Amino acid sequence: MELSRRGFMKLTVLSGAGAAAGYGGVALGNLTEAASQDDRVPGGVERWVTTGCDLCSGGCGARVRLIDTRAVLLEGNPLHPVTRGGLCPVGQASLQLLYNPDRVKGPMKRVGARGAGQWEPLTWEEALRTLADRLRGLREQGEAHTLVALTGRARGIVPDLLRRFARAFGTPNVTDASGDDPSSQALWLTQGIGAPIAYDLENAKYIVSFGVPLVDGWWAPVRQMRALVQVRQGTPGRRGKLVQVEPRLSPSAAKADEWIPMNPGTEGALALGLAHVLVAEGLFDRRFVAERTFGFEDWVDESGRTNTGFRSLLIKEYLPSKVAKVTGVPEETIRRLARELAASGPGVALGPAGGQSNDRETAWAIHALNALMGAIERPGGALVARTAPLAQWPEVRPDETARRSLAMPKLPGARGDEPLAGNSFALLADALRSGAAYRAKALLLWGANPAFTEPGPGRVRQALSEIPFVVSVSSFLDESTQYADLVLPGHMFLEAWHDDPPPAGVPYPVVGVAQPAVEPPYQTRHAGAVILSLAQALGGRVAEAFPWKEFKDVLMASMEGLYRSRRGMIFAKQEESGPPRPLREWEWAPLPYKSFKEFWEDLVNKGGWIDPSYRYGEWTRVFQTPSGKFEFYSRTLRRAVEARARAQGKTPEESLAALGLAASKDQAFLPHYEPPRLAGDEGSYPLTLVTFQLLTLGDGSLADLPFLQERLAPHANVQWGTWVEINPKTAGTLGVHDGDWVWVESSVGKVKVRARLYPGIAPGVAAIPMGQGHTALGRYARGVGANPMELLGAERDPLSGTPALATRVKVSKA
Amino acid sequence: MAEAKGTPRWGMAIDLDRCTGCQACVVACKQENNVPFSSPEEAAYGREMAWIRVMAITEGEYPKVKTRYLPMLCQQCDNPPSVKVCPTGATYKNPEGIVGQIYPRCIGCRYCANACPYQVKDFNWYNWSGFRWPQEMRQSLNPDVSLRPRGVIEKCTFCHHRLQKARDQAAIEGRKVKSEGEYVPACVQSCPAQAMFFGDLNDPETTIAKLARSSRAFKMLDELGTEPKVIYLKEGEWSATPRE
Amino acid sequence: MRHLESRQALQDEDAVLFRPILRTGGQFYLVAAGLLAVALWGFYAFSQQLRYGLGVTGLNRPVYWGFYITNFVFFIGISHAGTLISAILRLCRAEWRRPITRMAETITVLVLFFGLGSIIMDLGRPDRALFVIPFLQYGRVQSPLVWDVMSISMYLTASTIYLYMPLIPDIALLRDRVTGWRRGFYRALSLGWTGSPRQHRHLEIAIAIMAVLVIPIAVSVHTVVSWVFAMTIQPMWHSTIFGPYFVAGAIFSGIAALIITMALIRKVYHLEDYLKPLHFNYLGILLLVMTMLWFYFTFAEYITTYYGSAPDEMAVFWEKLTGRYATFFWAMVLFDFVIPFTILAYNRTRRTISGTVVASLSVVIGMWLERFTIVVPTLVNPRLPWSRGVYFPTWVEISVTVGAFATFTLLYMLFTKFFPIVSIWEVREGRERGLREVEERIREYLPGPARPEKARVSPEPPLVR
Amino acid sequence: MLRGVVIGVVAVIVVVGGVLFAQRLEPAVRQPIQFNHAKHIAQGLECAACHQYVKEQTFAGLPTVETCMMCHSAPQTKSPEEEKVRQFAEKGQGIPWQRLYRMPGHVFFSHRRHVSVAKVECQTCHGAMAQATTPPSRPLVNQSMSWCLACHEKRQASVDCVACHK
Structure with a gap:
């Protein structure tokens, strides 16, 4: 091991030179690499084209900025009367869908x-x-x-x-x-129309939302965000109130003035509890109930049998003390809420967003609450949307x-x-x-x-x-x-x-x-x-x-109906059209176009057509029930059940009982509370799992947008993943810490997700967002997070069979 | 709105009562300014980049819990702590008060990022522009903004390129840029809830100047004396805000 | 080489000082090769960083600074070992300084490169490092980082000169003892030193001037390093005490580094006759003073923060005392105060070499931890509480750090192979003149009639030649 | 000994410097067609006639083959260069013009701003291109940042960094 000095020197010099050369080479490489990435984005002629976003049901107008032929930015269409230039994050990120490297490039x-x-x-x-x-x-x-x-x-x-x-x-x-949508079931049961309820949110003064994610992805998010602004800041000196009733402090609950946590799936009971207080304390809209509703009081049918009315049912079954036990909402809160609703002029109740086996009953109870408040067909209340006069296609033969x-x-x-x-x-x-x-x-x-x-x-x-x-x-x-x-x-x-x-x-x-x-x-x-x-x-x-x-021919053929209707107007600047709220009760002057071609061109360039008028009190249009009134007692349902029973050769009672509904007889045709069905027994699966959609991921088809994967939800601060929200107390008993990997297991399956300790969720409840856990789709979605749907599917609405999006689960450390 | 008088002082107001935390501003900003996206691994490491973020603070215990959303972007301070410490002048305050970041001048010491109390400066850890944008997605890059090289800090510029564009148009028409409405950063433009306002703080007639005087107005970390030009409006009460 | 020694029989008493230069054993090569391997590994790690960017480190948002900046502060602190201590001792005419000044000064010069290097390694764009030069390039004098660059480069220059000047007579000694290319090498470096009285006089004046100059520069260096942090408004960085706190810490770690170096050199080169327990004891006393001073500063810093109890500051405060960085913090207290204080406070332990060395090792570790707990906990707890940072270094940062230490040691070793690590002429001067001077000085301290200032003692004629 | 070292160091500096310098030099540009600017200008064409985006966009635009064919669909001269234009047109290709003036990726220059707003003459930045009878192989004006700034200062245009670097 005796190395000569000369040898050592040589070695030192050589390795030094080697290191220096290697280092220099790398450094040079680094520099040239840094220089080569200085490449600039190619410029081009800038153009703006009016178009629209079709990624959700919001129907936002959009305009796209083009550089030559490349789309580089999507913005809200400022002419769109509902969204007025607003566009949600999904729309903003959608160019990543257009230019996604994993698109299918041919059949x-x-x-x-x-x-x-x-x-x-x-x-x-x-x-x-x-x-x-x-x-x-x-x-x-x-x-x-x-x-x-x-x-x-x-x-x-x-x-x-x-x-x-x-x-x-x-x-x-x-x-x-x-x-x-559950609300369309409610509208069908009470007003005979199978369409989602339209809410005049902009003019409401007091909104009770039963778990509706108003600002995080429900229906038309941009419209709702703007409506909320209108409710709160739109009338001088008055700030409208939003109360969110939900087991979890969702973004919408966070933006509400009051969050009332409750047991999952018991929204219907709460709505009926509120209704009870309104009726018991005489706070309901007597005139509307007397003139426009059916089945409030006990009534005698054609066969002479006395049927229970809504009032009796409420008074007997939905005492606030009882409701408080079911929902977990304190009795005094129920009473206070009902009084506030009655006192604050047009109050309106929304919901539910869907996901429980008892959605129909919940929506029904909530809509009945609206009727009691007289919030039907009234500014700031629940309306029946008018349809667009699109041209009918020739009948199929x-x-x-x-x-x-x-x-x-x-x-x-x-x-x-x-x-x-x-x-x-x-x-x-x-x-x-x-x-x-x-x-x-x-x-x-x-x-x-x-x-x-x-x-x-x-x-x-x-x-x-x-x-x-x-x-x-x-x-x-x-x-x-x-x-x-x-x-x-x-x-x-x-x-x-x-x-x-x-x-x-x-x-x-x-x-x-x-x-x-x-x-x-x-x-x-x-x-x-x-x-x-x-x-x-x-x-x-x-x-x-x-x-x-x-x-395009089909599209033009349909749109010609708008032109022929001579109604409404093409999108225009706010100064020209005025705000679409409050809803106007008059119709527009005929469209000033000489030909359909002229109309079509303007339609395409401005992005659409609107008829911002609404006539209140078109009773025959909005109540398509056997009684021509708002039916607390749903004869529409009764007819359907009877028809079904006839087809099965049973009595209606037998038919209903076969479905395993908790309610029986008259109750089944009145707004009532049906306990949610949750798969799994409480002993093995102690937690209730609710699922929710994120504004950023929707149902998961948007999971392939990296911009959105990066910012799933600000409150959770999770990126590129799935989490389960649990209350710190629940987590404490499970020995789970924030950020731990946990297994969430239902009777059907299990998923591995990260735990997020969130004080904004009721103890005993767990919540998982939907949209992740893709095994396919694209490179940005595959293998990211877990899909809560794997836990579901065991329990369903007994009447329609629609699977529930909630279940019982257990959570354990992974 | 009138034309700006003198040198404008561009500012922003964010109404927290309107803001729903939807993050449209974040995505719009990333799209407009070619801010790269991160991979899951780097995001987990805290290396995702954004010039504006929605910050959420959850306080309290069940059932009395409140979550607040707060969009956080460069506050464009009149007295910016980041500018004071920059060794090369890569970060500086321009005559209109916009705090710029000159990428070819930046040595990547990240001193400014550490000095900034708002945590709004992002560092390019990797050569994002080279391989993090797939070829297909490069099509949606904005030619008005550079692709930042690796190793430099980047930050919000109030979409300065939009100001220049507006100014060019105004100059051709022989006037100055209007103090409101003509030049708007991407985040303000995109806000679905119209919670963000933008304009010249020096013109007392602009919405933003009025909002700055509102009783709801406050500035972030005001006690530090950074004198931000981003004004926040408190949540939870009604105030006379000018019509949209 | 025997013949050399015989020819220079006169200087036999200092032959041991020349031996490392004239003869190199196999062990040296073995150690050097080991260090070289570690150093090359560090270089490889750094080349990975150059290739892929700072993404290969554990740095992130908001923890933008980590190991490299910790190392920077630490190395700059160590640099105070030398020049400052040696200058102070020289100015105080502490006679016991003579065998140790060179060792100290060498530490300073070499370690400063690693201080500067740490900053460059920390840059996202090291190719633009020269941008920070003020006036010529884009450096802005208002930035504390530019103050750093100016002050460190000034310190490097000054301490290099300060190391070099006292080397000249020794180089001349070597020049006359070697043959071949090394002769030319030493001849060039000896700048024609003949050892004439005039040259000696000039040298002494120059050394005296440099010693005076170097002290304020050294103080400024670490003050300015602290100001990199203190000039921001970040919690627990924005502190007026940081300047003196860092300077004290720097001297503290510098002395510790010096003690360790002395002990190693004493052992390896058998300099027991030169570096005596007394030297260690004296430095140990200094270290004891510094550990108490360090404790005082630390206590003052933390108690002030605690009483101010500003929420942002307290977040960092508790993070350090009870949070994720509690291990680092309490380890720092242990290594910087408890261990060294216990050892050094007792004569019995302080007066042993191993005692002071253990205390010094503890201090060096502790001071690195101190730098780390200053840099990182503030960054993981930013004022706006929406993102709490996490920081864990990757293999790159650890390798680069270890590589830097190895490279430093290797360079130091190589230095001892080219230059005498003990100042031969100064030792001799001490023998010849120091004794007399001290005697004179003591006589002057004693009561008696005031005498007119005596003319300065003219240096003895050089012994060599 | 020392001399050798000095010579070695100098040699290394010269070689490395030379390589770096050579890398910095723009390669000579050779255009696919030996276009005669002077002749076209003499015909009364304006710069914007072919560089059609110069007033409206950030870039001036190099003429498309369609632009050329507006006049040259039928031969006007016997120049073989003119024939090349038609060949490109027949093949349905664009003309592969080579860019002469290149900006670094971080410099944002707007022709619209300079031409339409500030009314800067083309030759201010492009030199005597109008008199060129063959396409120059190197820029006629050496456009450096100090050169930009000198003009900006003279005309009291913005010297704000972010105006050009973003």
Whole structure:
């Protein structure tokens, strides 16, 4: 080991030189790398194009900034009368959807096993031919009804076209993944109209929201945010109040003036407790109840039997002391809330947002509370939205084959005409597996991803794998598309024409029209145009039902109705149109256009059309009930149940009892409280899990936007992941600390998520946001977080079969 | 609104009563200013970048809990602590009071980020612009703003490029930029709840100047004497705010 | 080499001082190779950082500063070992200084490079490091970081000169003892030193001037380093006490580093005759004073914060005392005060070399921890409580830190191979003249009639040649 | 010994410096068509006729083949260069013009601001391009930051850093 000095020197110098050279090289590399990334974003001619955002039901108008042909910014359309230039974070981030590297770039057919993710590109002609041949085969064998079509997020004309196609083709099995809003059930039960309730939020003075995420993703978020501003700061000297009743301090609850935590699923009981106080203390709107309602007092029917009225039921069953026990809300709070509601002029109750097995009863009770307050058909109250006068398409004349198939019973879960029927693919999946009346032979997924969004996705995946032929019209290879035999990529919004029907909850009609802003860079086609081509390929009566060449023709044909109605106006600056609130009770002067072409051009350039008028007290329009009044006692439901019982050969009572409803007899037809059904026994699964949507992720189809993954929710401070919110007290008993990995386990499945200790959630309750846990989709979503749907699906609404989004769970350290 | 008199002093007001914490401003800012997104690993490390963030503070114990949302962006201080410490003048206050960050001058010592009490300066840990933007997504980059190289600090500039654009237009029309409405940063433009206001604080007629005088107005960490040009309006009470 | 020694039989008594330069054992190569390997590993880690950016470190938002800045403050602190202590001792005419000044000064010069280097390593754009030069480049004199750059470079220059000047006579000694290329090397460095009385006079004046100059510069350096933190308004950084606190801490860690170095050199080069327990004892007393001073400053700093109880400050305060950084904080108290104070307060332990060395090792560790607990806990608790930071260094930062220590040790070792680590001429001067001077001085202290100022003793003619 | 070291150091400095300097030099630009600016200007064309975005956008724009073909669809001269234009047009390609003046990625220059707002003449920054009979292979004006600033100061335009660097 004796090293000579000379040797050592040499070694030192050499290694020093080596290190220096290496270091210098690296440093130089570093510098040149730094220099090369100085590359600038190419410039170009700037243009702004008016268009619209179709990523949720909000229907926001938008304008896009183009540099040459690149879209670089999406902004709210300042002319849009509802959103006035506002656009939520999803809209702001949506260019990452347009330019997502994981978009499907052309039609593909599956070559490997289902779910193996092996694909082979093919041309549109080949793809459409394959599809048409397959469908023609079904018709030829008289099995047109075995085609099931499922639409996803798409709104407006495209789903209408698909339903039209189903009718012309001959299948009764069309459903949409979004499900039904509970409020539309309430409106149907009490006013005979199966549509979501429109709330005149802007003019309300006191809002009690039963768990409605007003500002974080419900219906039309931008409109609601602006309405809230109007409620609070819009009237000089008066600040309207928002009370949020919810088990969890959601962003909406945080923005409310008062948060009243309560037990999950007991909103209905609370609403009835409030109603009890109003009635018991004589604080209700006597005039409205006397003149416009039915079933408040006990009444005698045609058969001479005395039926219980709403008043008796309330007084007997919903004492605040009793309600306090069920809901966990103190009795004095219930009384105070009811008195405040009565005292503050038009108060309005909203909700629920949905997710429990008793949603219908809850919505019903809440709407009944509105009726007691006289908040029906009154400024600041609950209204029935007016529809837009879009042109009707010519009637479909199904051919003989189609008529025979249409007469077949529809599969459970497929959307039907009567609101009692469930509208859920999960239900349908179960039916498919239990082999109901017949098996589905083909499935069209139109932008839907039931294998991710439906409760109990395992069963859905199983059902998908058993359907012989699955076609997915999708921009991404999402979980359901993995099971498809054929993938047909649709245009992304901003590449395609689309229309925005009126946002849910807005009382007056607003129609947005969005034009394409960028050239589609890939081999994609308009989802509507795919239906047209398919119909053409099938020929005969099916083709006849679609007398249009391209989607723009369909759109123009519909919009011509607006022009012909001579009503409303095209979007304009606020100074020109005035605020759409308070709702006007007069109609607009006829539109000043000489021709439809002129109207159309202005419509496209400004972004849409609005008729901001509303006539209060059109009683025949808003009460389509047997009594022509607001029915506390729902004869609409009674008729439906009787019809169902007749069909089953049972008495109505038997039929109801078979469903396992808690309420019986008259109670079943009056607004009442039905305890939520939560799967799992309390001993093994001590916590109640509620799920919620984030404004940033929605149902999960937006999980592939990195801008949104980075900022899921400010209060949780979690990025790129899923968390479970638990109260620090609950966590203490479980030995769980903030940020720990935990297993959340239900009777159905379990997921691994991070624990977030959140004082804003009731002890004994756990909450998980939806939208994560993708196993497919794109690189930004895959493998991030967990999907709470894996825990659900065991319990459902007994009447419609819609699965509940809540269950019992246990939480343990992972 | 009248034309600005003298040198404008651009300022922002954020009405916390309106703000719903939706983060549209955050995303709009990132889209407008080419702020890169992070990967899950780096985000977990606290390295995601944003020039404006919505900060949430939850206080209290169940059932008396309150969560407050507070959009936090560069306060564009009149007396900015970050500018004082910058060794090269990469961070400086321009004549209109906007605190700029000159990327080719920045040596990346992060002294300004540490001196700033608002935590609104972000550092480019990686060569984001090179490989973090997939080719497809690079299409949505804004040509008015640079792609910051690795190793420099970046921050909000009140969308200064928008001011310049407005000023060019005004100059061609032979006038000055209006003190309100003509030049608006991306966050203010995007706010769905219209909780953000922007304009010249020197013009007493602007909405923002009026809001600054409102009884609800307060400044963040006012006691530090940084003299922010971002004004917050307290939550929970009604006040006469000018019409939108 | 034997013949050399025989020829210079006169100087046999100091032969041991030349031996490390003239002869190198296998052990040296072994240690050097080990250190080199560690150093190269550190370089590799740093090259990774250059390649991929600061993302490879554990730094994040809001913890923008971590190991590198801690090292910076620490190394600059260590640098006070030398020049400052040696200058003070020189000015005080402490005769016991003679064998240790060179060791101290060498520490200063070498460690300053690592102080500056730590800053450059911490930069996101090290290629732009020169931007901070004021006037020529873009440096803005209002930034404390620029004060740092100016003051450290001034300190580096001054201490290099201050190290070099007393080296000249020794280099001349070496020049006359070696052959080959080394002769040329030493000849160039000896600047034509002949040892004439005139040269000696000039040298002494120059050393005296530098000693006076170097003290304010050294004080300014660490004051300015502290001001990097104190000039911000961040909780527990914004403190008026930081200047003197850092200077005291720097001298504290400097003395400790010096003691460790002395002990090592004494052992390795068998300098028991030069570095006696007395030297360690004297430095130990100094260290004792400093540990008490350090405790006083620390106590003053924390008690003031506690009584002020501003919420932002208290967040950091509790983070240090009971929070995530409590281990670091209490370890710091243990290493910086409890251990050294206990050892040094007792004569029995202080008067042993091992006693002072253990105390010094403890102080060096403690002072690194002190720098760390100053830098990081403030950053993890920013004023706005919405993001609490976490910081854990990655392998890169640890490797670079370890590599820096290894490189420093290696350079120090190499220095001892080229230059005498004990100032030979000063030792000799001490023998010849110091004794007389001290005697004179003491005589002057004693009561008696005041005598007119005696003319300065002219230096003895050089012994060599 | 010492001399050797000095020579070595100088040599290294020269080589490294030379390499760095060579890297900094812009390579000579060779245009696909030997365009004659002087001739076109003499025909009464304005700069903006071909650099069509110069007044409205941040960039001036290099002429598209369509712009050229507005006049040159039929041969006007016997120049082989003119023939090349038509060849590009026939192939349906754009003309691969090479950029002569390059800004670093962090410099934001607006032609609109300089031409339409400040009314700066083209030759102020581009030199005697109008008199050039062949395309220059190197910029006629050496545009450095100090050169920009000198003009800005003279005209009392903004010298605010963020005006050009963002």
